[in-house]
Amino acid sequence: MRELAAALDRDDFGAAALFLAEDCEYHVRGEVTRGRAAILASYRASSEWGRAHLDGVVYESEVEAPRGAEVGVRFSDHLTAGDRRFTHRCRQVFTVSDQGLVIRIEHHDLPGEPEALKAFFDSCGIARD
Secondary structure, rough: HHHHHHHOOOHHHHHHHOOOOEEEEEEEEEEEEEEEEEHHHHHHHHHHHHHOOOEEEEEEEEEEOEEEEEEEEEEEEEEEEOOOOEEEEEEEEEEOOOOOEEEEEEEOOOHHHOHHHHHHHHHHOOOOO
C-alpha cells in the first residue's frame, strides 16, 4: 500500500487507480463514495481545492504495518497561506482484497483536527465549501 499512498501524495491519480478495485468504497464522515473513478475524483477535487486556495500544499503519508486485510495510513497535509503554516493530519484504513486491491477506505478524523483546520482557514480568511 506504500505505492498507493505515495501516488496520492504526488497527485498521481493514474498510478493510484492501479491499486483500487473498480467497486471500492470510500467512507468519510457518514458519506459513502462508490467506485474507483468517483473515489479518485474525490481525492483530486480536494487536492485541486487546496492548490487553488493556498500558497503551498505538500502531502506526506506514513503506512502502518498491515493487520490482516487492513492497512492504516497516516496522512499529513502541510499547508501554507502567506506566512501561516499548518499541518493537518488524518488516518485512513485501507481494506485489501486477496487480489491485492483496495476494496474499502475508511477515513478517520483525528481528535481536534477538523476544528484546528477550520481555525487555520478562518485565520487566513479562506472559506471552505
